[in-house]
Amino acid sequence: MVDLRRSEPEPLPGPPRVARKHGLADELLAELAPLLAEDGIDVDRLEALDLATLQAAMARAVERRNLALFTPVGPAREIAAATLGLVVESILGNDTVLAAAILDQVQPESHDNSVATVASCIGMSLGLLDHWMTGQAPQAPGALAANTRLPEGHWVGGRSATDILVLAGKGRAFRSLDKLIAGQGSHQLLPGGALALAAAVKAWATLTGDPVREVIAGNIK
Numbered sequence: 001m002v003d004l005r006r007s008e009p010e011p012l013p014g015p016p017r018v019a020r021k022h023g024l025a026d027e028l029l030a031e032l033a034p035l036l037a038e039d040g041i042d043v044d045r046l047e048a049l050d051l052a053t054l055q056a057a058m059a060r061a062v063e064r065r066n067l068a069l070f071t072p073v074g075p076a077r078e079i080a081a082a083t084l085g086l087v088v089e090s091i092l093g094n095d096t097v098l099a100a101a102i103l104d105q106v107q108p109e110s111h112d113n114s115v116a117t118v119a120s121c122i123g124m125s126l127g128l129l130d131h132w133m134t135g136q137a138p139q140a141p142g143a144l145a146a147n148t149r150l151p152e153g154h155w156v157g158g159r160s161a162t163d164i165l166v167l168a169g170k171g172r173a174f175r176s177l178d179k180l181i182a183g184q185g186s187h188q189l190l191p192g193g194a195l196a197l198a199a200a201v202k203a204w205a206t207l208t209g210d211p212v213r214e215v216i217a218g219n220i221k
Contacts, residue, residue, distance in 0.1 A: 070123025
């Protein structure tokens, strides 16, 4: 990604891309093992379970795993907040090349929390928007949802940002993660979440008269 701004509209999303990775099933099962154990299921004895019981347990474990991935806490949340704050400030400062460069540094994983992750940034942006737009954040302007508009022009992640804002106005953006990712892909949802967050920050600053930088510092955390 060179620039968040596009010279032309985004192409329509194509069909989901399927990539096979050797050992992926074993890796996922290892990650899910502690969550399955909470349901009393031993991953070394899965053959003893009937299919319906196994599917239900796997669904619950995957849901809890995804919730943890997309809900950063502690240092992971701090670095995600810092990253999103820089991206939002760059977008609203019309330095969209810098915004793209910062997003390009976001990684799929970070075991030492040295960089923000895709999941933490997506989850945080959607969670914040849900809270801001529905009055769950008492400091947010009451008319924020009605006054939030995406910046004019064509944007990377523009379609996903539009979907996010509609869902956030109903408090359902975070709960719709699976559908958003299936429909847009995380590669579009990451810039889309940041773009939607920038639009909300701009509307917030306009409604309250507070500087953009203060809105970012006080609320993207």
